[in-house]
Amino acid sequence: MPLRKENYLYIAIGVAVIIASYVLMAIDNNVDGFISLTLCPILLIGAYAWIVYAILYHPKSEGQKNSSSAQEAATAPKAQ
Numbered sequence: 001m002p003l004r005k006e007n008y009l010y011i012a013i014g015v016a017v018i019i020a021s022y023v024l025m026a027i028d029n030n031v032d033g034f035i036s037l038t039l040c041p042i043l044l045i046g047a048y049a050w051i052v053y054a055i056l057y058h059p060k061s062e063g064q065k066n067s068s069s070a071q072e073a074a075t076a077p078k079a080q
Contacts, residue, residue: 003055010054017047 021043028035 004059006059007054007057010057011051014047014051014054017043017050021047 021040024043025036025040028040030036
């Protein structure tokens with residue numbers, strides 16, 4: 001499976017922030033208000049960037065962690 005549980009969790013967080021931003025924009029009745037003009041667009045851009053990160057995120061598996069530790073130990077200078 002290309003995406004793991006962590007990826008779906010991160011995507012869900014991003015979607016929740018997007019929904020919250022649109023709800024905040026709808027609640028704020030001022031067209032020139034701080035929330036609808038500044039805060040929500042910043043939150044939306046951040047949430048969409050977070051979703052892209054969540055899709056591309058690939059944690060190291062246990063096998064990769066162990067092999068990288070073994071490589072570091074093998075290439076480390078030995079004390080005499």
